[in-house]
Amino acid sequence: MAIDIPRIPLGDGIEGGLDFLTSHYSVVTRGISRVTQSGITVLNDGLMWLPEWALMAIIALICWRVASLRLGIGAVLGLALIWNLGLWDPMIETLTLVVIATVVAVVIAMPLGVLAAISDRFYSVIMPVLDFMQTMPAFVYLIPAIPFFGIGSVSAIFATVIFSMPPAIRFTTLGIRQVPKDLIEAADAFGATRSQKLIKIQFPLSLPTIMAGINQTIMLALSMVVIAAMIGADGLGSEVWRAIQRLRPGDGFEAGIAVVILAMLLDRITQALRKPSKKTS
Amino acid sequence: MTETDETNIKIQVRGLSKVFGSQPKKALELRDQGKKRPEILEKTGQTLGLSNIDFDVREGELLVIMGLSGSGKSTLIRCLNRLIEPTEGDIVIDGQNIPKLSEKELLECRRRHFSMVFQNFALFPHKTVQENAEYGLEVRGVEKKSRIESARNSLKQVGLDGWEDAYPSQLSGGMQQRVGLARALANDSTVMLMDEAFSALDPLIRKDMQQELIELQHRMKKTTIFITHDLDEAISIGDRIILLKDGEVVQMGTPEEILTRPADDYVARFVEGVDMSRIFTANSAMRSVRATARESDGPRTVLRKMSDNGLDSIYVIGRDRTLLGIVSVDDVDAAAKAGKDTINELIQSDFPKAGPDEPMNNLFAMFNDKSYPIAIVDDNQRLLGVVVKGAVLEKLAEAGEH
Numbered sequence: 316m317a318i319d320i321p322r323i324p325l326g327d328g329i330e331g332g333l334d335f336l337t338s339h340y341s342v343v344t345r346g347i348s349r350v351t352q353s354g355i356t357v358l359n360d361g362l363m364w365l366p367e368w369a370l371m372a373i374i375a376l377i378c379w380r381v382a383s384l385r386l387g388i389g390a391v392l393g394l395a396l397i398w399n400l401g402l403w404d405p406m407i408e409t410l411t412l413v414v415i416a417t418v419v420a421v422v423i424a425m426p427l428g429v430l431a432a433i434s435d436r437f438y439s440v441i442m443p444v445l446d447f448m449q450t451m452p453a454f455v456y457l458i459p460a461i462p463f464f465g466i467g468s469v470s471a472i473f474a475t476v477i478f479s480m481p482p483a484i485r486f487t488t489l490g491i492r493q494v495p496k497d498l499i500e501a502a503d504a505f506g507a508t509r510s511q512k513l514i515k516i517q518f519p520l521s522l523p524t525i526m527a528g529i530n531q532t533i534m535l536a537l538s539m540v541v542i543a544a545m546i547g548a549d550g551l552g553s554e555v556w557r558a559i560q561r562l563r564p565g566d567g568f569e570a571g572i573a574v575v576i577l578a579m580l581l582d583r584i585t586q587a588l589r590k591p592s593k594k595t596s
Numbered sequence: 597m598t599e600t601d602e603t604n605i606k607i608q609v610r611g612l613s614k615v616f617g618s619q620p621k622k623a624l625e626l627r628d629q630g631k632k633r634p635e636i637l638e639k640t641g642q643t644l645g646l647s648n649i650d651f652d653v654r655e656g657e658l659l660v661i662m663g664l665s666g667s668g669k670s671t672l673i674r675c676l677n678r679l680i681e682p683t684e685g686d687i688v689i690d691g692q693n694i695p696k697l698s699e700k701e702l703l704e705c706r707r708r709h710f711s712m713v714f715q716n717f718a719l720f721p722h723k724t725v726q727e728n729a730e731y732g733l734e735v736r737g738v739e740k741k742s743r744i745e746s747a748r749n750s751l752k753q754v755g756l757d758g759w760e761d762a763y764p765s766q767l768s769g770g771m772q773q774r775v776g777l778a779r780a781l782a783n784d785s786t787v788m789l790m791d792e793a794f795s796a797l798d799p800l801i802r803k804d805m806q807q808e809l810i811e812l813q814h815r816m817k818k819t820t821i822f823i824t825h826d827l828d829e830a831i832s833i834g835d836r837i838i839l840l841k842d843g844e845v846v847q848m849g850t851p852e853e854i855l856t857r858p859a860d861d862y863v864a865r866f867v868e869g870v871d872m873s874r875i876f877t878a879n880s881a882m883r884s885v886r887a888t889a890r891e892s893d894g895p896r897t898v899l900r901k902m903s904d905n906g907l908d909s910i911y912v913i914g915r916d917r918t919l920l921g922i923v924s925v926d927d928v929d930a931a932a933k934a935g936k937d938t939i940n941e942l943i944q945s946d947f948p949k950a951g952p953d954e955p956m957n958n959l960f961a962m963f964n965d966k967s968y969p970i971a972i973v974d975d976n977q978r979l980l981g982v983v984v985k986g987a988v989l990e991k992l993a994e995a996g997e998h
Contacts, residue, residue, distance in 0.1 A: 495718075497714060497716055497718040498718055498720060500679060500714070500718065501712070501714060501718035501719075501720075502731075502735075503679055503706075504677060504679060504706065504710065504711070504712040504789075505706065505707065505711065505712070505731060505732040505735050505783065506703045506704070506705075506706035506707035506710075506732075506735055506736070507735045508703060508735075511735055515734070516720060519722045520720075520721070520722055
């Protein structure tokens with residue numbers, strides 16, 4: 316028995332809203348687009364300008380300094396494999412997108428995270444929004460990105476930022492809220508202002524937790540950047556995408572392995588940064 | 597106030613009350629009708645944390661606020677610097693009424709007047725010992741150079757020089773609390789608040805810290821409010837003690853007043869647990885010395901002094917008033933008969949000697965078979981007085997009655 320309840324035009328509403336935004340705020344979106352695009356170009360060209368061996372050496376050195384010699388050697392081997400497979404350029408393009416998306420996501424996430432830590436009201440508003448952002452299938456973000464920013468890397472960055480931002484916000488909030496109450500009380504007792512507490516006590520003490528959030532953000536960004544090949548982002552994702560379309564599993568796996576190597580390097584480096592550096596007296 | 601005292605009042609607390617809950621008015625109304633804490637909680641769901649507290653803190657004293665958990669002592673100390681907002685009442689420090697201060701004035705007031713030492717130390721784990729000690733000054737915006745110097749100084753005061761670059765996690769509990777103390781001292785605030793500052797330390801270190809606090813306090817004359825649940829601690833460090841129960845003051849006075857005249861059963865029960873012979877010190881049984889011999893006196897002069905005062909033995913005092921020893925009447929008499937001019941070789945040093953703070957129970961064991969009294973000397977070996985066996989027995993008997 317069919318009860319005649321009219322279908323709620325949820326999708327139409329959203330489309331209407333997006334249309335409105337695209338048509339009325341095109342100045343804004345075009346501005347963002349231009350800035351982002353030039354950022355991508357500069358970083359990408361810079362990384363491409365460096366000879367392969369030089370970049371390998373730099374990355375290996377970073378791995379060695381922040382983590383271990385083992386990771387440094389692993390980095391050299393992994394990157395050499397990527398180079399050998401002829402995936403160097405796509406790898407650089409992917410790295411560029413990840414770096415830019417992460418920077419943008421973190422810059423937006425920090426203040427929001429801090430705000431959610433100090434204001435219970437803001438916390439109760441933003442947490443469901445974050446749940447929404449994280450559970451919405453990642454592909455869905457790709458669709459509105461196109462009318463805003465067109466096909467290409469800027470749209471990829473837009474979708475990636477939205478998809479990868481939540482952990483950075485969550486962990487920032489968590490880190491600051493986890494600072495022991497007695498330390499806050501001590502700071503209060505000595506007459507510290509709110510910003511003195513934040514900058515000198517809460518922020519430094521929550522840094523390991525915040526770094527864990529940034530690590531998560533980077534990992535999510537990497538996965539999203541690969542998916543964003545569907546809307547024309549360059550990089551390893553587009554290699555995979557091409558392999559799917561041509562039914563060439565070998566090529567697909569090669570590109571996939573390159574993604575894994577990149578992911579592991581980024582993960583290990585940020586994990587190592589997370590551990591507080593050993594302070595010696 | 598029972599005593600009118602010449603000393604300046606540093607903080608005046610009047611009618612201070614604190615209600616935990618959303619309807620403080622209701623709770624206070626019931627309180628004014630004479631209802632007590634449990635009844636108020638049952639009727640309104642509000643907890644009466646503090647009720648109508650009046651007391652003064654005198655300039656330079658070490659005031660102990662003591663009570664069991666739930667007595668409101670932690671609430672009280674936090675109301676003073678408004679880490680907890682009082683519900684009603686006045687807290688006046690140097691003419692400023694703290695509950696009435698604006699947010700900004702309050703920060704200023706906390707920076708100038710209060711520094712605090714916490715039960716669990718509350719040191720900043722990401723800062724070095726030095727940086728922790730500097731914290732109060734850093735908050736106040738004192739420039740780096742003088743900040744470093746003050747912090748160094750106060751670390752030295754608490755015996756931590758050489759540890760400046762260590763992190764709190766590298767220190768033992770006792771040392772961590774010394775850092776807490778140094779942080780409070782470096783701030784050079786006018787009042788120091790100590791919230792169960794030694795309760796987390798093990799007993800031996802705790803005794804040491806109490807002793808050091810007393811010395812520090814005597815040296816610096818810093819007005820200190822010390823919270824504890826331990827009567828022994830309260831008695832050994834406090835100039836005055838305020839006893840709290842269920843958010844009300846039950847008694848206020850010097851340690852001896854509280855011990856010898858407990859205001860009610862509650863205090864009396866507290867006091868029962870205290871070993872009285874440890875409370876009375878040599879000071880309270882000491883009497884002055886009737887006569888002393890000088891180092892340069894001849895035997896005949898000394899004999900004369902002894903017979904005038906009816907003494908069998910007499911203390912010999914040096915030029916700078918330090919105690920050299922004791923001579924007995926038999927020896928001096930023999931020397932006089934032998935025609936000697938000095939008493940130098942007659943001076944004996946095997947007599948009991950103690951400081952004025954020596955607990956009574958230790959004194960009793962010191963009397964030896966020669967039946968000399970115990971000489972009480974200060975740190976510079978100057979003779980302050982004597983304690984005789986009878987006086988000790990009398991005091992101990994008095995203690996036993998309580």
